[in-house]
Amino acid sequence: MTVKDVLIKFLHENGYDGLVCPGECGCETRDLAPCGGECVINCKPAYRGKCTCTEGCDWDMYETKAAAQKSMEEN
Numbered sequence: 001m002t003v004k005d006v007l008i009k010f011l012h013e014n015g016y017d018g019l020v021c022p023g024e025c026g027c028e029t030r031d032l033a034p035c036g037g038e039c040v041i042n043c044k045p046a047y048r049g050k051c052t053c054t055e056g057c058d059w060d061m062y063e064t065k066a067a068a069q070k071s072m073e074e075n
Contacts, residue, residue, distance in 0.1 A: 017048035
């Protein structure tokens with residue numbers, strides 16, 4: 001078992017969707033640390049929500065479940 005496996009297991013068991021490095025990036029467990037892992041040391045468990053940026057992405061990661069849910073309710 002790798003550190004990545006342990007991390008994914010923890011995220012799944014605790015209801016998280018992935019990781020977020022606030023102000024930097026976010027990733028889902030199915031594509032964990034596509035950056036190569038350099039930023040992962042500063043990441044926090046996160047929840048997937050609606051993207052609010054202007055870059056046209058489909059989703060964003062939020063540190064709290066409430067913030068992720070709120071993003072889904074906004075237009």
